[in-house]
Amino acid sequence: MFDVYACLTDQHNPWLVALAGMICLFAAWTALSLTDRARAAIGRGRPLWTAAGALATGGGIWATHFVAMLAFQPNVPIGYDLGVTALSVALAVGLTGVGLGVNLRGGTLPALGGGGLLGAAIGAMHYTGMAAVRAPATLSYDPSFVAASLVIGGAGAAAALALTAGRSGLQRRAMAAGLLTAGICGLHFTAMAAVRLIPTEALLVPSPAAPTGLAAAVAAITMMILVLSLAGSIVDQRLATRAAREAARLRASETRFRQLADVxxxxxxxxxxxxxxxxxxxxxxxxxxxxxxxxxxxxxxxxxxxxxxxxxxxxxxxxxxxxxxxxxxxxxxxxxxxxxxxxxxxxxxxxxxxxxxxxxxxQAEERLRHMAHHDLLTQLPNRALFNDRLEQALALAERDGGAVAVLCLDLDRFKAVNDLLGHHGGDALLQQVAQRLLRAANDQDTVARFSGDEFVVLQTRVAQPAGAEAVAKRMVAALGAPFDLDGQPVRIGTSIGIALYPQDARAGEALLRNADTALYRAKADGRGTYRFFEAEMDARLQERRRLERDLQQALLGEQLTVHFQPLGDCTTQQIVGFEALVRWNHPERGLVAPSDFIPMAEETGLIVPLGEWVLREACREAVRWPSSIRVAVNLSPVQFRHADLAERVIGILKDTGLPPERLELEVTEGVLIDDSARALSTLKALKDAGIRISLDDFGTGYSSLSYLQSFPFDKIKIDRSFIGNMPTNEDSRAIVRAIIALARSLRITVTAEGVETEEQLRLLRSESCNQVQGYLLGRPAPADDVSARLAEPAPELVG
Known part of the structure; x- marks a missing residue:
């Protein structure tokens, strides 16, 4: 160590040594900068930057060596062989390039390996450069110093490259540059301490130039190269950074676009x-x-x-x-x-x-189209789609001479099921009906639902009337079979009207109207059947519709009146009451029989306002009668379908002032058949209010006895069919006798209807019948006649 120091201080120009150190430090910094730039480069840019780094680093190492050699001042003049000097430069550049290439593989081991090759490049350059020295002296080396110099150079270079392996930062680069500078300078001056120059008598080799001037020239050229290399690295790195940022921005933009496109x-x-x-x-x-x-x-x-x-x-x-x-x-x-x-x-x-x-x-458009042409509940074609298919079928039949049948169907007793099970049960029933109709129809038939329980069938390409009759029979049978609604068996039925093209009508609207007319006929004939349209049906239907319109007008005008027929007590021979009966005096037709308009009123629903009007008029008249006289009013089964019937009746009693016990309401078995639970509930409410309840036409129904058990009627009325046959038919007398005995045991009053002869009255008295009613007592009369009769002293029965 002392020998190195002595060599440095005694045999070197200090200013040139300082210059060599500066060149070495700058070369080290440039080498590391170019190495980082080569590491960041991709593709063909990496070898180019590696070559630039090798050239700058090798040249800087050589310049450091050469300036340091110029600083060397031995006791003999020295010169240099240009060829060997050039070889030293080539070795410095070449081996440096190999070392930097190994270092760029990444990781600590390649960095150490590359540093070792870089140290070898420094050593090879130095000792080759020393071989280029020409002096009048013998040149020798101390092996220990030579080995020490190579170790110092290799260790410094390896440490510098390992410190920056895969890492960046100015502080780290400065430390690495210092290590590399120490390695290069340490190798050079240790190697110079190993040199031994022994002068000889050989011719002196003059120095090519003054050491200071030559060193300045070499330093200037080298520094310029290094500055240009470093500047190029910095500029390129800035450009690369900007390009990288732009590329990153483009990648980010592309990523955002991709994300937006993907979502x-x-x-x-x-x-x-x-x-x-x-x-x-x-x-x-x-x-x-x-x-x-x-x-x-x-x-x-x-x-x-x-x-x-x-x-x-x-x-x-x-x-x-x-x-x-x-x-x-x-x-x-x-x-x-x-x-x-x-x-x-x-x-x-x-x-x-x-x-x-x-x-x-x-799909939404298709659903809308389907909804526009199909019934939402049953999914069958609706009126619009049916009419469209009907027009197409008629056009085709007219062109080809075919036949078309239109069948109108109406469900029997559907309203009773709907009232009993509610709309949910009614909807479920309609859905099952639709499926049965589809199974009964032919494949080419159109089964449609118009509204409520109204269905229509269009039949084409089938021989008529046989085809229509066959499908009508199948449908009557299909809908006549029991339905299962949540485990509850339900029976309905259907009535069918049929109209044919071309014999019944040639237009679609007329065909539908005629099929509907035939349907009315099927319902009038007892339901559960089918009827073909006949010309006279239309005339009857038109007459019926005119009568219906006239009845509506009659309810608004003064065409209706209430007549009263007396009821008498067999025992006391006194009149005990009157039955209210509506009469219609038509301005053009005259008197219209109740049998003509009462059933029509029940079918159309007009019976509700008609019945309420009759009840109000009867109570208003009865208030003027003696308190012992009652008034009887008939209630239709249709009226019982309204849940507020009891409230309406009680309200009329309050409005007219008639005491409830003076009102007697007559009902038939049909009231209980339609909806037994609701009817019994309504009857109970009426009876609780004090109103008397009478079962009319007793003996004609199959379940009358069960009704007597389920509800405590105040009176039963024996049907006139039994009374008329009593004088000549022993069976009729036996039935009347049995009914009277049954009623007596149940403490129920009995009224015999249709009493028209003295013989009938005598027989009823002999059987202890309670009351009688019929033409023998008097025909129905206007209210004024009743008032006049009641004004007579003690009115009695005839005979």
């Missing part, structure tokens, strides 16, 4: 020359494929064959949306809407196409 609901396709460059995930999902399955393939490969030609023609108007069908991976068609726009992709023209899935919209 959008619409498919996106980018293509050039008809071949796909890129697609987003939505497009891949739309066709059930992976995104990479599209790249490079023709766009038309994914278009339905029937739409390919149209899509090619559509290229002339690219900015207009167009509906096409694409091919799904499973072979199905996907309805889409496409819209294209020209763009630039990777520096060349391309097209971006937005693809919108139309399947949900198409």
């Amino acid at each position: 959008t609901f619409e498919g996106i396709v980018i293509h050039a020359g008809g071949r796909i460059l890129d697609v987003n995930r939505a497009m891949a999902r739309l066709l059930g494929r992976a995104p990479e399955d599209f790249i490079g393939l023709p766009v038309l490969d994914f278009v339905a064959p029937s739409h390919r030609e149209g899509l090619v023609h559509a290229a002339a108007t690219p900015h207009e949306p167009r509906e096409i069908a694409l091919l799904h991976a499973d072979g199905s068609l996907v309805d889409v809407e496409v819209l294209g726009e020209a763009i630039e992709h990777d520096g060349r023209p391309a097209w971006v196409v937005a693809v919108r899935d139309l399947r949900e919209r198409k």
Whole structure:
């Protein structure tokens, strides 16, 4: 160590030594900067920057050596062989390039290996350069110093490259530059301490120039090279950083675009020359494929064959949306809407196409079309679709001479089921009815639901009337079988009216009207059957409809009146009450029989306002009678379908002032058959209010005895059919006798209807009947006649 110091202080120019150190430090910093730039370069840029780093580092090492040699001042003049000097430069550059290349592989071991090669380059350059020395002396080396110099150079270089391996930062680079400078300078001056120059008598070799001037020239040239190299590195690194930032910005922008494209609901396709460059995930999902399955393939490969030609023609108007069908991976068609726009992709023209899935919209439109032409409950065609098919069928039949049948169906007793089970049960029943009708119909028939329980069937391409009759029979049988509604068996039925083209009508509206007319006839004939249209049916129906309109007018005017027929007590021979009976005096027809308009009123629902009017008029008149006289009023089963019947009756009593016990309401078995639970509830409410309840037409129904057990009636009325046969028919007398005995045991009053002869009255007295009613006592009379009769002293029965 002392020898190195003595060599440095005694045999070297201190200013040139300082200059060599500065060159070495700058060369080290430049070498590390160029190494970092080479490490950051990609592709062919890395070898070029490695070569630049090797040239700058090798030249800097050589310049350090040469300036340091110029600083060496032995006791003999020295010179240099140019060829060997050039070889030393080449070794410095070449071995440095190899070392830097190994270092760029990354990691600590390559850094140490590269540092070792760099140390070898320093040593090879130094000792080759020493071999270029020409002096009148013998040159020798101390082996220990030579070994020490190589170790110092290799260790310094290896430490410097290992410190910056894969890491950056000015502080780390400064430390590494110091280590490399120490290695280079340490190797040089240790190696110089190993030199032994022994003068000889040989010719002196003069120095090529003054050491100071030559050193300054070499230093200037070297520093210029290093400065240019470092400046180029810095500039390039700035440019690379800017390019990297721009590339990162572009990548970020591309990533954002990709993310936006992938999260959008619409498919996106980018293509050039008809071949796909890129697609987003939505497009891949739309066709059930992976995104990479599209790249490079023709766009038309994914278009339905029937739409390919149209899509090619559509290229002339690219900015207009167009509906096409694409091919799904499973072979199905996907309805889409496409819209294209020209763009630039990777520096060349391309097209971006937005693809919108139309399947949900198409399905919604189809649902709307279906809803517009089908009944929502049963999914059968509705009136609009039926009429359209009817017109088509009639046009086809007129052209080809075929036949068409229209069948109108109405469900029997459906309203009773709907009232009993509620709308939910009624809807379930209608759905089952629709399925049975479809099974009973022919495949080409149209079964439609118009409204409520009204169904219509259109039959074509079948011989008539045999075809219509066959399907009508099947439908009557199908709907006559029991239905199961949540475990509850339900029986209904159907009535069917049939009209045929061309004999019954040639227009669709007329066919429907005539089939409806035949339906009325089927219902009038007992229901559960079918009827073909006949010309006279229309006349009767028109008459019925006119009568219905007239009855509506009668309720608004003064055409209706209430007549009263007396009821007498067999025992006391006194009048005990009157039954209120409505009469209609038509301004043109005269008196209309109740048998003509009462059933019609029940079918049309007019019986409700009619019955309420009769009840109010009867109570208003009865208030003027003696308190012992009651008034009886009939209630229709239709009135019992209204839940507020009891409240209405009680309200009329309050309005007219008639005591409840003076009102007697007569009901038939039909009230209990339609909805037994509701009817009994209403009857109980009326009876609790003090009103008397009478069971009319007793003996004609099959279940009368069960009704007597389920509800405590105040009175039963024996039907006139038994009373009329009593004088001549022993069986009739026996039935009357049994009814009277039954009523007596149940403490129920009995009234015999239809008493018209003295013999009938005598027989009833002999059986101890309570009351009688009939023409023998008096015919129904207006209210004024009743008041006059009641004004007579003690009015009695005849005989």
